[in-house]
Amino acid sequence: MTSESAGILEDIQDYVHRVARTLGVDPPEEMFEFGQRSKPEDRWYLIGLIGGKEVGKSALVNALVGRPISESTSHGPGTEKVVAYVHEDQADSVASFLQTEIPDRYEMVRHRQEDLNRRVLLDLPDIDSHYAVHFETVRKLIRFILFPVWIQSLEKYADRQPMELLRKVVQGNAPENFLYCLNKADQLERSGGEEAMKEIKEDYSSRIAQSLSLSQPPQVCLISALQPDKYDFPRVKAILNRQREEKDVQTSRTLALRQYGGSLLGWAKNQDLRDRVQRAERMEEQLINLLRHRIERPISEVMLPSVRQDA
Amino acid sequence: MDRTIDSILERLDALDTELFSWDGRLGDPELSASLKRWTSDLGALRHHLVGGVNRKPILVLIGGTGTGKSTLTNRLLDREVSATSFRRTFTSGPIAFVAQTEDLPEDWLGLPHRRIDSKDLPAKGSPGYLSVVEMAIEPLARFSLVDTPDVDGDAETHYEQAEQAFRWADAVVFLVTPEKYQMTELLPFYRLARRYEIPSQFMMNKCESEEVVEDYRKQIEKRGFSEPIVYSIPRDDSTHLPPEDEGLDGLRDSLMGIQPSWDEQITLGQRNRTQDLALRLGDQVLLPLRNDLASVEKLTESLHQFVSPGPQVDVSPMTAELQERMQAKSILYLMGPKRILERAKKFTTSAYQKVTSPTSWFGKKSGKRSQEGETIEVRALPDFHSMLVDQFRIAQAQIRDILEGNSRSKVWISQAGEKEPDLWIDPEGAGEIVDQELEDLNRWLKDHWESTPRDTKTILSLLNYIPGGKRVVEWSEASPYLLVIVAAAYNSFFGPIDLLVIGGYSVATWLGEKLSNEVTGRVRKTNQIIYRRFEELMREQVEHQIEWLEKQTPSKSSIERAEDEIDRIAALLESEGGAG
Numbered sequence: 001m002t003s004e005s006a007g008i009l010e011d012i013q014d015y016v017h018r019v020a021r022t023l024g025v026d027p028p029e030e031m032f033e034f035g036q037r038s039k040p041e042d043r044w045y046l047i048g049l050i051g052g053k054e055v056g057k058s059a060l061v062n063a064l065v066g067r068p069i070s071e072s073t074s075h076g077p078g079t080e081k082v083v084a085y086v087h088e089d090q091a092d093s094v095a096s097f098l099q100t101e102i103p104d105r106y107e108m109v110r111h112r113q114e115d116l117n118r119r120v121l122l123d124l125p126d127i128d129s130h131y132a133v134h135f136e137t138v139r140k141l142i143r144f145i146l147f148p149v150w151i152q153s154l155e156k157y158a159d160r161q162p163m164e165l166l167r168k169v170v171q172g173n174a175p176e177n178f179l180y181c182l183n184k185a186d187q188l189e190r191s192g193g194e195e196a197m198k199e200i201k202e203d204y205s206s207r208i209a210q211s212l213s214l215s216q217p218p219q220v221c222l223i224s225a226l227q228p229d230k231y232d233f234p235r236v237k238a239i240l241n242r243q244r245e246e247k248d249v250q251t252s253r254t255l256a257l258r259q260y261g262g263s264l265l266g267w268a269k270n271q272d273l274r275d276r277v278q279r280a281e282r283m284e285e286q287l288i289n290l291l292r293h294r295i296e297r298p299i300s301e302v303m304l305p306s307v308r309q310d311a
Numbered sequence: 312m313d314r315t316i317d318s319i320l321e322r323l324d325a326l327d328t329e330l331f332s333w334d335g336r337l338g339d340p341e342l343s344a345s346l347k348r349w350t351s352d353l354g355a356l357r358h359h360l361v362g363g364v365n366r367k368p369i370l371v372l373i374g375g376t377g378t379g380k381s382t383l384t385n386r387l388l389d390r391e392v393s394a395t396s397f398r399r400t401f402t403s404g405p406i407a408f409v410a411q412t413e414d415l416p417e418d419w420l421g422l423p424h425r426r427i428d429s430k431d432l433p434a435k436g437s438p439g440y441l442s443v444v445e446m447a448i449e450p451l452a453r454f455s456l457v458d459t460p461d462v463d464g465d466a467e468t469h470y471e472q473a474e475q476a477f478r479w480a481d482a483v484v485f486l487v488t489p490e491k492y493q494m495t496e497l498l499p500f501y502r503l504a505r506r507y508e509i510p511s512q513f514m515m516n517k518c519e520s521e522e523v524v525e526d527y528r529k530q531i532e533k534r535g536f537s538e539p540i541v542y543s544i545p546r547d548d549s550t551h552l553p554p555e556d557e558g559l560d561g562l563r564d565s566l567m568g569i570q571p572s573w574d575e576q577i578t579l580g581q582r583n584r585t586q587d588l589a590l591r592l593g594d595q596v597l598l599p600l601r602n603d604l605a606s607v608e609k610l611t612e613s614l615h616q617f618v619s620p621g622p623q624v625d626v627s628p629m630t631a632e633l634q635e636r637m638q639a640k641s642i643l644y645l646m647g648p649k650r651i652l653e654r655a656k657k658f659t660t661s662a663y664q665k666v667t668s669p670t671s672w673f674g675k676k677s678g679k680r681s682q683e684g685e686t687i688e689v690r691a692l693p694d695f696h697s698m699l700v701d702q703f704r705i706a707q708a709q710i711r712d713i714l715e716g717n718s719r720s721k722v723w724i725s726q727a728g729e730k731e732p733d734l735w736i737d738p739e740g741a742g743e744i745v746d747q748e749l750e751d752l753n754r755w756l757k758d759h760w761e762s763t764p765r766d767t768k769t770i771l772s773l774l775n776y777i778p779g780g781k782r783v784v785e786w787s788e789a790s791p792y793l794l795v796i797v798a799a800a801y802n803s804f805f806g807p808i809d810l811l812v813i814g815g816y817s818v819a820t821w822l823g824e825k826l827s828n829e830v831t832g833r834v835r836k837t838n839q840i841i842y843r844r845f846e847e848l849m850r851e852q853v854e855h856q857i858e859w860l861e862k863q864t865p866s867k868s869s870i871e872r873a874e875d876e877i878d879r880i881a882a883l884l885e886s887e888g889g890a891g
Contacts, residue, residue: 159463
């Protein structure tokens with residue numbers, strides 16, 4: 001993020017806070033933190049797998065990494081801690097970041113792959129878990145995840161709750177930084193074949209577009225975590241397993257910043273400041289009238305003359 | 312039937328009648344919707360209180376998207392009658408499968424029933440009505456089955472419809488999958504099923520392992536269901552096999568064995584239903600309405616105390632010319648009380664000489680005289696019309712501020728819009744006041760343009776009775792100034808004028824104020840009328856607002872009557888049932 005754009009965002013945030021203070025309302029939730037907390041020498045970026053129970057996040061992480069680093073569970077509380085897959089050179093810095101944000105709720109898995117030395121892959125707890133702490137963990141980290149991977153399953157892709165969370169997350173990021181995945185493609189192929197797969201992809205894509213008011217339906221990758229060579233998985237691997245260039249990360253940050261700045265300004269606009277000012281002015285006038293009518297006139301027209309008479 | 316139930320039904324009828332009169336009298340659309348939902352749920356309560364020994368139980372399927380309700384329906388009935396798809400949230404409305412339409416009470420679900428032709432199967436359902444499929448097949452001889460939309464999807468109306476069906480259900484089947492069995496959306500349903508003693512069955516679809524089924528069973532037990540059985544259907548390609556009587560067939564047998572139970576006495580489930588519904592009305596409708604009444608009272612008081620800015624209208628510029636003309640002819644104005652005194656003293660000596668040539672006075676002043684027949688030119692007036700319209704608008708905005716300052720009336724006013732065109736008086740009415748009064752004033756001006764001021768007229772008529780006075784009157788018609796001089800000159804000869812003019816100092820002052828200022832008087836009158844009429848218009852506006860406010864809630868007495876009924880029902884519930 002260039003210092004200029006950081007400066008602009010700070011100005012916008014300042015303005016929004018001032019508006020909120022003046023009106024006595026809560027300012028909108030802070031959603032944008034990409035790169036703000038990291039030190040200059042930390043050049044890592046976060047990819048986060050976000051999804052509900054049983055959609056297959058952990059299986060997906062394992063398939064991306066190539067070996068089991070996250071436990072895939074079928075029932076019970078599910079993934080409880082954040083699992084961070086990171087190059088050992090960056091591990092310390094990432095660990096201290098995670099310790100600050102979500103103390104003791106994470107696990108580090110180190111690797112030595114040079115060509116992925118700046119990528120940090122996060123497996124996150126379920127967003128629809130009964131355990132409130134799981135949702136809190138995800139919520140705390142979302143603002144730092146520049147590249148969210150939004151995972152759904154065939155069964156749950158039309159659920160209301162995840163869609164509402166997605167709407168919120170999108171406000172602080174740019175649609176271009178998102179990757180939408182639909183897991184368990186193998187089940188769909190077995191029961192419905194090519195046609196069903198195409199239909200579901202389109203259905204999910206149009207639901208996202210409608211919910212987020214996007215001008216174009218986004219790309220949806222239909223995958224099966226159990227078969228990393230089939231369906232759209234190769235494409236997902238190509239996107240996630242290839243390290244992004246510094247300047248591309250920079251571009252993504254700028255896009256996210258722009259979107260977030262826009263959301264903030266939109267919030268400020270919705271506060272109807274001009275209307276409120278006009279109303280305040282009218283109330284002031286009304287007050288002056290009341291004072292004149294109730295206090296000034298009785299004094300000058302009734303009291304004073306009668307005092308004069310007596311005198 | 313149990314006396315208690317009878318009495319409760321009576322009170323519910325009375326309540327229903329009272330609430331019916333509130334239709335259209337609620338300014339808050341949310342409150343209106345709340346009331347509508349409550350009234351619909353009242354129907355469900357009646358259904359469960361009235362009951363009937365021979366009534367076939369109506370089974371309702373409840374579950375999230377993709378849990379397989381429609382598939383289960385088809386499997387239970389052994390036919391493709393409920394539409395299924397890989398696309399989620401496919402079932403859009405409730406669908407009832409019955410052996411014959413008589414198996415369904417007419418008002419079941421509180422929605423219109425629509426028969427679905429067999430050629431339109433499989434049925435998808437639609438919000439807003441109950442689709443009914445008639446099929447004379449075996450399972451439906453024992454029970455009627457209702458497929459519902461999902462309780463957790465992104466389609467807005469689906470949850471409401473599922474919930475509505477649940478309220479009318481005689482028995483429920485909960486459907487889950489390994490992915491969804493822990494979802495929070497089902498928890499309130501479990502709780503109510505326990506509280507209302509609704510016979511409940513549990514089924515897990517798309518099973519892959521025994522542990523998951525067992526985990527679900529444990530969770531259900533924790534919710535208060537004693538020794539629950541979880542039936543399961545394996546996923547198509549899974550190797551999981553449910554135990555002997557706990558698969559699809561087991562479920563079917565269990566459902567077929569549901570006996571319609573009917574108790575003469577009011578049951579705990581019925582009591583709880585009644586109590587919950589009564590409390591809900593109090594909490595969600597009556598209490599907010601009480602608050603609304605308080606808001607209306609406060610606002611009415613504020614409106615009564617509202618002081619509008621008075622119109623700053625002074626029409627004297629319009630009469631300025633006439634005023635000058637009058638003053639030019641007014642003897643007392645010209646003389647002025649002090650001047651009368653001075654001149655009276657001065658002219659005793661010098662006036663005798665000067666008066667011999669009245670024409671000198673005439674000529675000297677002639678330039679100042681205005682010509683006859685001139686058209687009356689009214690000097691440029693400030694645009695009072697627009698001023699008043701603006702002031703009225705500002706006052707209306709201030710009234711609006713009062714109404715928007717209260718959170719309740721803010722909601723009502725945002726709903727008003729097109730429905731209440733009479734809420735705001737047209738501000739042009741204020742401008743018309745000015746137009747009318749100025750027209751009136753204009754007429755008066757025209758009438759008085761040529762007239763003589765009253766004071767002069769009075770003095771002239773007085774002079775007629777004084778010897779030589781007639782001559783004076785003739786001369787004064789030529790020039791009012793002459794009259795002044797003559798009057799002053801005559802003071803040494805004619806005591807009465809002397810008295811009138813000098814000694815009557817206070818009379819002169821009085822005359823000056825009362826008579827020669829008829830123009831000022833008329834101006835003041837017009838100003839006052841305009842002010843008064845503006846205030847009246849303002850008051851009318853405020854009355855409109857107050858009337859409108861009173862229509863935003865039902866009357867206080869009506870609300871009290873509803874509260875009474877609720878209290879009576881609560882009392883009935885507390886008493887023991889049975890013949891009293």
